Amino acid sequence: MSAYKEHSRLLLAVDCIIFGFDGRSLKLLIIERGMLPEKGKWSLMGGFVQQHENTNEAASRILTHLTGLKDIYMEQFQVFGEPGRDPLARTVSVAYYALIDIGKYENQLSKDYKAEWVSLDRIPDLIFDHGEMVKAAKEHLRYKAALHPILFELLPDRFTIPQIASLFEQVYNVELDRPNFMRKLRSTGLLVKQSDKDKDGSKRGAHYYVLNRDTYKEKVSSFLHFITQL
């Protein structure tokens, strides 16, 4: 372990921008920080990368620890490494965003961490550069979700098309033409219509759909345009 002696070592952390959807609105999961510095302030969930694990494993561990869920959709999107970002020690952080159906979330660590779902447009000040991380995560999410159907990761097993539309509208901050959006969604072959309806959102009720997991797995990693043959 004395190799590369002349080079300085540093701490490597992972921070998670956890997006959640409860069927109505898009939220962010943040915690009240339990350690110094900045103890008691709002923060993203994070942790240090351990000796025996890679960064994906660290992110998984941290996500499971906070939410109680396994196999959460997550994506590494950017390294934040300004020298002074953590005032106590040189710490470089690998940022991940994660997508969760809030209905599946188990508030298992309410004792260890004070975790809270906050609306995306009412995010309090966060420690360090976490605010910047959230902003970058939103951009990455927009980018990715414009080409890949990952927003389904936020939805419950049974969902309605108006719910998806509302989710897209919140992510992109636009109003969609519902008729056209509906057709586009159905043309993907990702949706399996159910016979029953959700009556909460409207009088008439909207049909439930479930995701066709097989075509989903295919389409998550396709969807390109500029070069149309591939």
Next chain:
Amino acid sequence: MSAYKEHSRLLLAVDCIIFGFDGRSLKLLIIERGMLPEKGKWSLMGGFVQQHENTNEAASRILTHLTGLKDIYMEQFQVFGEPGRDPLARTVSVAYYALIDIGKYENQLSKDYKAEWVSLDRIPDLIFDHGEMVKAAKEHLRYKAALHPILFELLPDRFTIPQIASLFEQVYNVELDRPNFMRKLRSTGLLVKQSDKDKDGSKRGAHYYVLNRDTYKEKVSSFLHFITQL
């Protein structure tokens, strides 16, 4: 500097996947490694992140050091952090890909490093996980270049449409319909036609074009599809 004492520190490196185009074919810049371990074997250009710099600065420094060029287009794309990837010490690497016009490349460090441009389909075995990094970089480049006109970064100031087409064909490993590709390119408004022609590639000669830098700056950060209004 004794904060977070209980957490282990590690080495943070940057590795650069440097793509270059010489007007005919797409290449990768690799070096003969000058330090242990694996001294003398083929490797990507890389280096350790220093105390005073962030990872982008480290990558810039390393790129400039090897190529003699400033303001190289580069993009951070993935962290490689398997615990055993460098056998001598726990080292996590932030991978960047870079795009260079080989014509501008100055072989300035031929004494310090034995650097060489190799054809993308004849890459020798590389140390550690560098082969995996190259593969991932190619995928990221394909992804990004399908939506953003970044491949122009590989071209000289004056270039012909057949050259661009050839570049795209090599990146995506397809044959393009030249007439249609030409029209699509010109419809972007990125190209400014020059009056003279390049006679090297054919008898008739192909018109030179230069990039419209203004529209280029706009379009590099646009180009989405699934959500068409933005």
Next chain:
DNA sequence: ACAAAAGTGTTGTTACTACACCCATGT
């Protein structure tokens, strides 16, 4: 009956593909 949201139909426009064809020039 009517408001409100879900969902269908239709039409004009744009973007793309396929491919026939013409152009300029070195040999």
Next chain:
DNA sequence: ACATGGGTGTAGTAACAACACTTTTGT
């Protein structure tokens, strides 16, 4: 004159946007 790429024209098709219209149901 002809082979070789460079480049234009055109027609059919698919995807998309706009928006009128119908359906269902709670009040």
